[in-house]
Amino acid sequence: MKITCLQNGEGTDVHDGSLCLPAPFRRRYESLWSILQRLMFFNAAPFSVIYQTIKQKGRRTASDLLSLDQIDINAMGRILKMSPRECAESGIDFYLGSGTVRQQACHRELRYCPECAKTGFHSPIFQIRFLMKCPAHDIDLLDRCPDCRQIIELNAKNLSDRGRSCPHVRVCGNGGRVQNQILPTHIDYFSEAVSWIRKAFLKENLADMTVFTGLHFEAIPRAWIRLVPSLDPLPHCIRLQSQESMSVCKFSDEISSKTLEYEIIQTYKAIARRIWRKVLSPTDRKRIFAHTKMAYLGTSTTGPYSWDADILRPIDAAYFSWKIFWESPRLPGDVLGQYADERNWRKNLIENQAPSCMRFSMLSGRPLTIRDGNWMYVLALIFLATWRKALCKATRSIQTLSPHRLTCSYLGMRKFVDESDEIYGKNDTLSIVFHHNNSRK
Amino acid sequence: MSNLDQQHPIITTNYVVRTQQISDLFDSLDEWLNNRCPGAIIYGMQRAGKSRGIRYQREALLSSRPKLFTFHFPCNTYRLPSEGAFFSDLLKAAGHMIWSTGSPTMKRYRLVEFLADKAISSGEGMIVLFADDAQRLREIQYNWLMDIHNELQLRNIHLIAILVGQEELLQQRDTFFKMKQKQLIGRFMVHERQFYGIRSLRELQQCLTAYDETTEYPVGSGNSFTSHFFPEAWKRGWRLRKEAEMIWGAIRECAQEIGKARVGEIPMQYICRIVENILKYYGPLSSSTSNLTHLNFKDAVARSGLIDSFRFE
Numbered sequence: 237m238k239i240t241c242l243q244n245g246e247g248t249d250v251h252d253g254s255l256c257l258p259a260p261f262r263r264r265y266e267s268l269w270s271i272l273q274r275l276m277f278f279n280a281a282p283f284s285v286i287y288q289t290i291k292q293k294g295r296r297t298a299s300d301l302l303s304l305d306q307i308d309i310n311a312m313g314r315i316l317k318m319s320p321r322e323c324a325e326s327g328i329d330f331y332l333g334s335g336t337v338r339q340q341a342c343h344r345e346l347r348y349c350p351e352c353a354k355t356g357f358h359s360p361i362f363q364i365r366f367l368m369k370c371p372a373h374d375i376d377l378l379d380r381c382p383d384c385r386q387i388i389e390l391n392a393k394n395l396s397d398r399g400r401s402c403p404h405v406r407v408c409g410n411g412g413r414v415q416n417q418i419l420p421t422h423i424d425y426f427s428e429a430v431s432w433i434r435k436a437f438l439k440e441n442l443a444d445m446t447v448f449t450g451l452h453f454e455a456i457p458r459a460w461i462r463l464v465p466s467l468d469p470l471p472h473c474i475r476l477q478s479q480e481s482m483s484v485c486k487f488s489d490e491i492s493s494k495t496l497e498y499e500i501i502q503t504y505k506a507i508a509r510r511i512w513r514k515v516l517s518p519t520d521r522k523r524i525f526a527h528t529k530m531a532y533l534g535t536s537t538t539g540p541y542s543w544d545a546d547i548l549r550p551i552d553a554a555y556f557s558w559k560i561f562w563e564s565p566r567l568p569g570d571v572l573g574q575y576a577d578e579r580n581w582r583k584n585l586i587e588n589q590a591p592s593c594m595r596f597s598m599l600s601g602r603p604l605t606i607r608d609g610n611w612m613y614v615l616a617l618i619f620l621a622t623w624r625k626a627l628c629k630a631t632r633s634i635q636t637l638s639p640h641r642l643t644c645s646y647l648g649m650r651k652f653v654d655e656s657d658e659i660y661g662k663n664d665t666l667s668i669v670f671h672h673n674n675s676r677k
Numbered sequence: 678m679s680n681l682d683q684q685h686p687i688i689t690t691n692y693v694v695r696t697q698q699i700s701d702l703f704d705s706l707d708e709w710l711n712n713r714c715p716g717a718i719i720y721g722m723q724r725a726g727k728s729r730g731i732r733y734q735r736e737a738l739l740s741s742r743p744k745l746f747t748f749h750f751p752c753n754t755y756r757l758p759s760e761g762a763f764f765s766d767l768l769k770a771a772g773h774m775i776w777s778t779g780s781p782t783m784k785r786y787r788l789v790e791f792l793a794d795k796a797i798s799s800g801e802g803m804i805v806l807f808a809d810d811a812q813r814l815r816e817i818q819y820n821w822l823m824d825i826h827n828e829l830q831l832r833n834i835h836l837i838a839i840l841v842g843q844e845e846l847l848q849q850r851d852t853f854f855k856m857k858q859k860q861l862i863g864r865f866m867v868h869e870r871q872f873y874g875i876r877s878l879r880e881l882q883q884c885l886t887a888y889d890e891t892t893e894y895p896v897g898s899g900n901s902f903t904s905h906f907f908p909e910a911w912k913r914g915w916r917l918r919k920e921a922e923m924i925w926g927a928i929r930e931c932a933q934e935i936g937k938a939r940v941g942e943i944p945m946q947y948i949c950r951i952v953e954n955i956l957k958y959y960g961p962l963s964s965s966t967s968n969l970t971h972l973n974f975k976d977a978v979a980r981s982g983l984i985d986s987f988r989f990e
Binding site for chain 1: 772783791793794
């Protein structure tokens with residue numbers, strides 16, 4: 237051995253120090269939550285101290301232990317002697333990406349496999365809603381302690397320093413020393429599920445091309461399997477939608493759900509502006525603006541129609557009713573989606589124009605199907621039709637001859653009434669049908 | 678002077694010369710490791726180069742056993758030995774990131790887990806601890822070290838503690854023997870080896886040969902330290918070892934000047950400084966011959982501080 241310079245031995249050891257995580261406890265697809273728990277155990281240190289070593293600079297609290305958003309991956313890799321990919325596998329982003337679908341597809345409470353919990357193992361994929369069973373053990377995932385029935389939030393408070401105990405030990409004390417046996421076959425099963433999820437979400441990018449209107453993404457849309465043959469077979473642990481009600485727009489116009497939502501909102505805003513400027517007089521606008529400052533709006537569960545006529549004029553009630561109908565539940569796209577699966581959905585949507593905000597907040601979310609047609613035009617008609625309906629209800633002076641021909645001469649709405657036939661006449665499908673590349677009016 | 682020259686080990690003094698006794702020491706160390714011997718003493722006079730020797734041995738071990746976990750534990754002095762401080766020092770030396778937090782019990786647990794993990798992941802099943810200035814350790818600290826040793830032993834992991842220090846270590850061993858603390862002696866002090874400086878002209882020649890042959894800078898250049906500073910002379914066949922007699926003579930002459938009739942052991946630190954002075958001050962890169970004179974050597978010896986150290990022997 238030739239002598240050159242001496243290595244800076246001591247300095248290297250101290251400044252690039254590491255933490256103890258024995259090799260048998262380094263397991264693929266293990267969550268950050270689980271790794272932190274094990275680090276606490278093997279390093280005999282509280283969460284706050286462990287977290288200090290791997291957090292991003294400037295972060296104070298650990299509000300999210302599901303993703304690695306608050307973690308310095310380089311530091312984590314250096315300290316635990318893990319590759320960047322191994323580190324990434326501990327966060328949910330590795331499986332679902334970092335888009336908004338993550339919020340809809342993930343449980344914030346701890347979900348675990350009781351068999352894996354015996355080995356102290358928890359994976360980020362357990363938090364995914366459409367994963368109903370443990371890929372390795374093929375048993376249902378639990379979201380509560382089987383003894384105390386408590387939900388366990390996925391946060392630092394519930395991290396147990398008894399790292400070899402089951403994850404709910406902190407709640408009910410139901411824990412014990414466990415083996416560290418994760419068999420290679422178990423990892424293979426995990427790999428299979430992970431590979432499928434990553435293919436659907438990251439490679440094919442299907443989530444970004446799908447319109448999700450429900451609160452949660454509970455099951456994989458059937459359209460995904462139908463339209464992407466390579467996604468078949470579906471791992472047995474993943475839940476598939478019972479019926480095809482959510483679709484992918486990629487295959488007709490390659491428009492992303494984000495773009496679609498944006499377009500819907502823009503259309504809605506255009507109609508709202510039109511009503512505000514063209515339909516409402518300056519006096520109406522002043523009065524309505526004054527009402528928006530009052531506390532009584534939005535507090536009644538029966539809606540504007542039950543409000544005192546002395547307070548609101550019919551057009552005011554119609555305006556608020558219409559706004560509440562489209563905006564109060566979530567977004568215009570959500571409201572459309574709630575009706576998308578119904579037969580005669582357009583008619584139902586217009587007929588059921590909100591008597592109250594409460595009614596619509598109770599509706600379960602429905603997905604929106606997109607197929608063909610000039611969707612901007614159709615949407616505009618729908619928004620206007622619901623406005624007209626709201627106005628008719630509010631004035632109580634409408635002479636409803638039939639649902640197909642509403643006569644309302646009030647404020648020059650005749651034009652839209654005539655077009656209602658066209659709207660109703662096209663409801664041969666249960667979907668709003670959009671084509672991105674069609675000419676829009 | 679170029680940037681490369683400023684970082685040259687001769688300038689930074691950040692190097693170790695592989696002398697014969699360092700090679701012998703490595704052989705002993707290798708044997709202790711093969712025998713899974715729990716501990717040994719390496720003792721020597723102050724400034725003999727023991728600490729540098731440890732660093733060399735660690736790097737040499739890394740070459741022969743790449744996965745073996747070794748660490749250099751500087752034994753710090755405390756007015757009162759405390760368990761927390763002792764384990765903190767050990768954790769820090771071992772490279773644990775959380776070395777200052779927690780109770781002594783937590784630190785002890787953390788250390789055992791950390792060392793066990795290192796030993797198992799290396800596949801060697803052992804850890805080598807070099808305790809520098811180990812004469813500072815007190816009985817209680819040896820007992821704490823023994824606790825760690827025992828806990829690791831239960832997991833079939835061998836902690837090999839190499840105590841490096843001054844000759845007081847031998848006195849400590851005698852004291853433990855008298856106090857019937859044989860468990861400490863049995864674990865850490867059975868084997869011993871002396872670490873000495875340069876004691877003769879022959880050893881000085883060996884040392885200078887190391888400068889000529891076993892050194893290299895920059896890495897992979899094939900240039901020894903000598904050839905770097907005397908390139909032209911080197912090409913003509915000049916070697917530093919050929920000046921060994923002159924240097925030894927200069928040392929003896931300087932010693933006689935202050936009334937020291939016989940030169941005994943010379944600490945390695947001063948030998949290194951003498952050689953560095955020769956290379957730095959009398960080795961212009963452009964010179965075609967060494968042109969070194971007796972006065973140059975005497976000057977290099979005087980600059981090294983060796984003569985001053987003789988006054989306190």
